[in-house]
Amino acid sequence: MENSQISIVIAEPSAIIAAGFSSVLSGYNAFKIVEHISDLRFLPGVVSRYFPDILVVNPVLFDYRSKSSVRSMVSGEEGMAIAALTSTLYDEAVFSQFDAVISVYDSPSAIVKSLRKAYKTAKGVKPHEGQEYDLSEREKEILVAVAKGKTNKEIADEFNISVYTVISHRKNISQKTGIKSIAGLTVYAMLNNMIDNSDL
Known part of the structure; x- marks a missing residue:
């Protein structure tokens, strides 16, 4: 991409x-x-x-x-x-x-x-004050799914969790990374070797 x-x-x-x-x-x-x-x-x-x-x-x-x-x-x-x-x-x-x-x-x-x-x-990609910066393994999985363009419903189905839980994970990801846009999260995932262009 x-x-x-x-x-x-x-x-x-x-x-x-x-x-x-x-x-x-x-x-x-x-x-x-x-x-x-x-x-x-x-x-x-x-x-x-x-x-x-x-x-x-x-x-x-x-x-x-x-x-x-x-x-x-x-x-x-x-x-x-x-x-x-x-x-x-x-x-x-x-x-x-x-x-x-x-x-x-x-x-x-x-x-x-x-x-x-x-x-x-x-x-300005930095953790919010009082927040742990490192993403959990599940948050990394959700981040990769978001970067691939999947909807909340698709992510929920893939990981067998509720849409509400997906939204909660995405909120935590944004708080920890300081990034809210999908494009920004995609760049973050690429920079941290979670995905590459072939995954998009």
């Missing part, structure tokens, strides 16, 4: 690094690279065109003075995560502006983990 993929724009001057990053993510259905730019001059137009979920940018593209004000220069849509992709160490003040810092030496799994964390942080 294409609209459930996490869209990413890469701002990286090196075509080789950008291609390698894209190659790593090609093995994960949850992510989709929508554009690669090598110059920040093109960034406003690209952001307004694609409204990406994540901007992955190499801090080297910023001049010395603007390295301390990355957020003000990269003012995309609300909820867009910004991750640094770097092969160089910078001052902590620079890195602290990003939702995630990815090294070109990171393993594919580490890169994906960083992107997932950045996405969830930017979208």
